[in-house]
Amino acid sequence: MADATSGVSADSLRAKLIEQLQAQHVEIEDLSGGCGQAFQAVIVSPKFESKNLLARHRLVNSVLKSEIAAIHAWTPKCYTPEQWQSLQQGST
DSSP: OOOSOOSOOHHHHHHHHHHHHOOSEEEEEETTSSSSSEEEEEEEOGGGTTOOHHHHHHHHHHHTHHHHHHSSEEEEEEEOHHHHHHHHHHTO
C-alpha cells in the first residue's frame, strides 16, 4: 500500500545527524502532521565551532542531501555546544 509520506522520519534524521555530525543534542519536529514533508530541527554539534551560519547549514544539508530532496521544508537551527548551553541557561 503506497502512502503520501516522504519516507523520511524524525527518528531517521536524528540518527543520521548524531552519527555524521557527532551531534550532542538533536530535536526534530515534524511540522507536517506526520506525513514527513516538513521538519524543523535544533542541532547541537561541536562540528559547528568556527563556522558561520551558512557554513553550518551547508554542512547539515550535505549530510542530509537525499532526505532533504524528498521533503518540502527543512529548517535547521545549528548551535555549538557552548551556544546551546548559553541558550539553556538564559531560558531558565
